[in-house]
Amino acid sequence: MKAIDVSNLNKAYRGEDMVLEDVSFDVQQGEFFVIVGPSGCGKSTLLRIIAGLEEISAGTLYMNGEEAGSKRPNERQISMVFQNYALFPHLSVRENILFGLHVKKIAKQQQQERCLEAAHLLGLDELLDRKPRELSGGQRQRVALGRAIASEAPICLMDEPLSNLDAKLRTKMRAEVRQLQRRLGMTMVYVTHDQVEAMTMADRIMVLNEGSIQQIGRPLDVYNYPQNLFVATFIGSPPMNITKTTRKGRRLQLTDGWTAAAPDLTEDVYAGVRPEHLTYAADAPPSFFATVEHLEILGTETLLMFRMNGELWIAKWPGQWDFREGQNIPLKVADDHIHFFNAATGERIGSRPLPAGLTMEAAL
Amino acid sequence: MIAVKDRLRAEPKSRWRFPVTLEGMLYLLPSIVLFAVFLFYPMFKTIYLSLFLTDAQGNAQIFVGLEHYSQLLSSPSFRASLKATVLFVLYTVPAGVILALGLALLANQKLKGIGFFRTLFSSTMGMSVAASSVIWLFIYNPAIGIANTIMTTLGLQEMQWLLNPDTALISVAIPTIWMNTGFSFLILLGGLHNIDASLYESGKIAGVSDFYSLRKITLPLLSPTLLFIVTVSLINSFQTFGQIDILTKGGPMESTNVIVYSIFKDAFVNFNIGSASAQAVLLFAFILIVTILQFKWSEKKVHYQ
Ligand SMILES: Nc1ncnc2c1ncn2[C@@H]1O[C@H](COP(=O)(O)OP(=O)(O)O)[C@@H](O)[C@H]1O
Ligand SMILES: [Mg+2]
Numbered sequence: 001m002k003a004i005d006v007s008n009l010n011k012a013y014r015g016e017d018m019v020l021e022d023v024s025f026d027v028q029q030g031e032f033f034v035i036v037g038p039s040g041c042g043k044s045t046l047l048r049i050i051a052g053l054e055e056i057s058a059g060t061l062y063m064n065g066e067e068a069g070s071k072r073p074n075e076r077q078i079s080m081v082f083q084n085y086a087l088f089p090h091l092s093v094r095e096n097i098l099f100g101l102h103v104k105k106i107a108k109q110q111q112q113e114r115c116l117e118a119a120h121l122l123g124l125d126e127l128l129d130r131k132p133r134e135l136s137g138g139q140r141q142r143v144a145l146g147r148a149i150a151s152e153a154p155i156c157l158m159d160e161p162l163s164n165l166d167a168k169l170r171t172k173m174r175a176e177v178r179q180l181q182r183r184l185g186m187t188m189v190y191v192t193h194d195q196v197e198a199m200t201m202a203d204r205i206m207v208l209n210e211g212s213i214q215q216i217g218r219p220l221d222v223y224n225y226p227q228n229l230f231v232a233t234f235i236g237s238p239p240m241n242i243t244k245t246t247r248k249g250r251r252l253q254l255t256d257g258w259t260a261a262a263p264d265l266t267e268d269v270y271a272g273v274r275p276e277h278l279t280y281a282a283d284a285p286p287s288f289f290a291t292v293e294h295l296e297i298l299g300t301e302t303l304l305m306f307r308m309n310g311e312l313w314i315a316k317w318p319g320q321w322d323f324r325e326g327q328n329i330p331l332k333v334a335d336d337h338i339h340f341f342n343a344a345t346g347e348r349i350g351s352r353p354l355p356a357g358l359t360m361e362a363a364l
Numbered sequence: 365m366i367a368v369k370d371r372l373r374a375e376p377k378s379r380w381r382f383p384v385t386l387e388g389m390l391y392l393l394p395s396i397v398l399f400a401v402f403l404f405y406p407m408f409k410t411i412y413l414s415l416f417l418t419d420a421q422g423n424a425q426i427f428v429g430l431e432h433y434s435q436l437l438s439s440p441s442f443r444a445s446l447k448a449t450v451l452f453v454l455y456t457v458p459a460g461v462i463l464a465l466g467l468a469l470l471a472n473q474k475l476k477g478i479g480f481f482r483t484l485f486s487s488t489m490g491m492s493v494a495a496s497s498v499i500w501l502f503i504y505n506p507a508i509g510i511a512n513t514i515m516t517t518l519g520l521q522e523m524q525w526l527l528n529p530d531t532a533l534i535s536v537a538i539p540t541i542w543m544n545t546g547f548s549f550l551i552l553l554g555g556l557h558n559i560d561a562s563l564y565e566s567g568k569i570a571g572v573s574d575f576y577s578l579r580k581i582t583l584p585l586l587s588p589t590l591l592f593i594v595t596v597s598l599i600n601s602f603q604t605f606g607q608i609d610i611l612t613k614g615g616p617m618e619s620t621n622v623i624v625y626s627i628f629k630d631a632f633v634n635f636n637i638g639s640a641s642a643q644a645v646l647l648f649a650f651i652l653i654v655t656i657l658q659f660k661w662s663e664k665k666v667h668y669q
Pocket of ligand 1: 013019037038039040041042043044045046
């Protein structure tokens with residue numbers, strides 16, 4: 001069943017520019033749905049609309065099969081974790097976790113049980129009587145999660161919940177949040193600007209840019225078949241390498257001596273190659289030669305930078321490769337690893353539509 | 365501090381160095397001088413004068429010890445003054461703070477044109493006591509004042525606001541509340557502004573009532589600001605002078621003769637500077653005690669973040 005169903009949603013703050021434009025998507029029950037996009041693209045606005053903290057300008061919002069656009073936040077059966085955690089500084093961890101439960105007419109005894117259960121799940125047992133200021137960033141984060149868990153709302157909304165944590169803790173919490181969601185079977189709508197979070201946590205991701213949806217799909221589908229140039233360069237680190245092509249009869253030329261079969265199109269075409277698909281042509285005939293401009297050896301992998309028609313391209317290889325800067329090396333790209341995009345619209349050209357029938361229902 | 369310590373460690377022991385306490389004193393000197401000239405000297409002089417009989421110029425003549433104090437404490441006039449002062453504080457402080465808080469809560473809503481009301485509510489801050497008092501003198505005028513016009517339109521009896529000993533103190537308290545509201549409002553609005561909006565949104569999602577939010581989120585988080593406002597209002601109210609001088613001159617029948625006004629009269633009308641000084645010292649002690657009690661009492665209830 002669809003936990004959330006958004007159709008043709010528009011949002012403008014007080015008659016200003018459109019912040020969200022014609023947004024339509026749905027979230028299945030029990031799904032971990034990640035909304036990802038650069039800062040300022042309208043992610044928080046969308047989440048706050050789902051929460052009922054902002055009004056819809058046009059379009060419809062259904063939650064659990066019922067019209068929800070006009071419902072108050074507390075009637076939507078949601079919990080929300082804010083970026084700054086929204087902990088009450090004057091209340092103890094226990095009181096923070098239990099905040100507002102009295103409204104749902106839950107017996108005191110049961111409230112305490114829920115609190116202990118949530119605290120136990122998050123490893124907060126020892127900290128229940130502390131104030132938020134006596135906690136570390138990660139512990140505060142857990143208290144915020146604890147409130148969401150104790151409310152037992154079927155839908156949980158999270159707005160960049162990990163962005164205030166340091167890198168190590170973030171990796172740890174990523175796994176924790178994901179496991180928690182699975183264990184409790186809640187529906188999660190998770191907002192982030194970090195494409196790594198999106199890729200690693202999501203059942204499906206929705207890429208948003210400047211208020212409109214760029215692509216919705218399973219992380220690997222989005223990675224392997226980006227719908228347009230924006231998605232191609234936003235998802236993946238380092239991003240996909242892009243270059244302009246010139247037409248040479250029935251083929252497209254990417255650079256001197258490197259051509260590929262031309263798609264059936266008369267407009268200009270951009271070609272894109274993921275960094276890991278640029279391989280070193282030791283024996284095979286190379287696609288082209290590149291002059292090493294810069295090398296970053298990270299231990300487990302090596303980033304090799306060179307110029308392609310003036311653009312900076314990056315190749316990513318596992319292991320440690322020791323080239324010198326200025327060295328001319330042969331590179332190879334398999335034909336089916338080249339992505340083509342319409343230069344005018346940025347849309348992906350032809351090849352490989354998403355595998356049919358693989359919707360969330362089937363995947364779950 | 366750290367810099368000083370580091371330097372001490374770095375330098376060889378044999379070289380002469382500026383004593384740290386002296387160096388610290390040097391930094392404090394400007395404020396010490398200002399405090400000494402404008403605060404400590406007058407304060408000690410006042411205490412000194414309160415122990416003497418003085419001539420008309422205010423020079424100490426005969427040492428009388430604590431006689432002024434014992435006379436004051438047994439004098440019905442001083443006790444009436446004390447009572448008027450306490451009543452005045454009770455009339456103005458709670459009402460003023462609650463009014464300012466209410467207005468600040470209203471003005472903190474995100475509504476169209478709220479900026480206009482914010483300016484309006486804080487506008488009394490920009491008015492001098494003298495100007496405001498004159499305005500209220502007109503308002504209270506028995507013949508042409510709007511106060512009585514309102515009473516008659518409401519079908520009530522006309523009143524002799526400032527001339528009746530029973531109503532005079534309240535009639536001075538009302539303009540005082542009006543004058544203080546602007547400042548209190550502005551500070552409280554700033555305090556409200558500092559409360560994270562996501563806390564209220566969290567409350568909304570949980571479905572708590574507005575009143576619950578006010579009680580459990582706003583008031584606790586505003587408590588440091590409230591404490592500040594209450595303290596300042598208390599002290600201000602104990603020291604009220606201008607509006608008394610313009611509206612009632614301590615009358616009728618000494619019903620508005622609050623301590624500061626009584627000090628003024630004793631010192632500059634009756635030239636009894638010794639007694640006036642003793643009153644000032646008593647007032648100082650009184651305010652000090654009230655403020656300490658207030659801080660003690662509120663220690664548990666104020667949440668500093
Ligand atoms: N309350 C508001 N009033 C007016 N404009 C807003 C408001 N909140 C956000 N915006 C604008 O809407 C756009 C999207 O903001 P937001 O949803 O916060 O982006 P994101 O969360 O993706 O960084 C931004 O251009 C921002 O300036
Ligand atoms: Mg945001």
